[in-house]
Amino acid sequence: MNGSVNIIETRGLVRRFGALTAVDRIDLDVPAGCIYGFLGPNGAGKTTTIRLLLGLIRPDAGEVRLFGKPLRGFRRESLARTGSLVEQPSLHPHLTGRENLEIVRILRRRPRKSVDKALAVVRLEKEADRLVGTYSLGMRQRLGLAVAGLGDPELLILDEPTNGLDPAGIREIRLLIRSLPGELGMTVFLSSHLLSEVEQVASHAGIVDRGRLVFQGKMADLAEMKGPGLEIRARPRDKARLLLAEAGYESVERDDGALLVADADEAAAAALARRLIEAGIDVSHLALRRATLEDVFLKMTGNGGERSSS
């Protein structure tokens, strides 16, 4: 495949819900044959963007191009080449797994054997003839992925694909996704609110926060941005943050209560430690360490990245 072609391209994409701008001037560039991790905290606008990509909702401004063609005017043609899973899988509980796949197979004009193949890929052969109403959450998610991948579409758009899967299932899906571009030349666009989930599979990343795209590029470039950082545990926390701010160091608070300060070197660490203690703050932990990708993500999305997962 030609690496210079963008399979997904958006320009100035805007979508509002009343006063809220859920998607705010987003320019996506998803090259052919890549795995693109679309990251952002809860409510950042990931699902809304995906709905726009699939033509489920209309943008207030801007344009979506799939396979180099505007979605307006080429919607059906582009969707015939795209498999998708948006939020929870939509499945008919009164039909069997196989019948649910059959529906998509008929609509997408795929050969009969594509159903068996899709079932095999997500390892649901044994449950194929059971009613979906009796499926477990993980089985439904697998079937949703089978629906998306039925007939090997050129583009796969997955919204939080590992939702509801156990660790073994997550690993398995991760391996599967990773194999898609090589084996089938697919392009995969997947969203997640956890960087750790995407970091190991994605070659490219886009980070969205409150509707804005705050980073886009190769995963490696994102990793480059990891500078040294300082991890502090102190009480009272608010006072400590205030003090750090006064000293000119922005801090973000992690889920477990630790404060993270980016771009702090050894000298800064010593100076900050002294200041905190002199101000009567209890410091139980202060360590200089190499920042992780998660820190970069947290910093870009202003502390929202590890809010409780949906």
Add this chain to the structure above:
Amino acid sequence: MNSFLRILRVEILKLRRTLALVLAGVTPLVVVVLQCFLVLHMKEKSLAPGANSWEAVSTAILFWAVLMLPLFVTLITSLLGQMEHNGDQWKSLFAQPVRRGGVYAAKILVATGLVLAAHLVLACGIFLAGAVLHLAFPRTAAGPIPWAQVSLTAGKAFLASWFVIAVQAFIGLRWKSFVVAASAGIVATITSVLMINSDRWSRFFPWSLPAIAASKAGTAPGYAVALGIAGGLLAALLGGRLFVRRDVI
């Protein structure tokens, strides 16, 4: 295969294990059985020597058209809507390479097909019940069996119901809540029953048209059939236009 036929095939596949076919069989038969009880209750008159048992049962079409038909339409159109509303099927369906208008048309066609099936069951039920009553009361006449009259009346009621089908289908597909579709259907049906004797109003009320079409009075049936078909096509087109423009959230 043509893309509309694919959508239609999928719509029919989705009816598996639903109550749609059961309803299409049971609801008209319930009306026929009730009519039989009524006939038996007044057997001195309706099953008198020389009386035609088929004609006695055929009044069932009117009962059907007044009450059961609009309720049946409400039920099956909501069933077709709920099937997609539950579990947010629309997003998955419309992310497939299908025309939204095609899906809408297929839904209406399936509903209309089910209503047609119900009318066939109704007509067959009447012929069968008439025969059973004749065998049970040999004093009644052995015929003539009103083949043409029963088929024609049932056919008119069916055609006049297109308007209701299109309106209820729109409500059922547009609103996620079953209560919206059910209330609309029930309230409209009761309204139609209450004003059945007021020619002025019921002439334009979609829910009254099948009953008018099934009645024997003058030119009204022909008019009701015409309005039923025209209104049905128009409402389907209009509803489809409104439906395809909506956001799929």
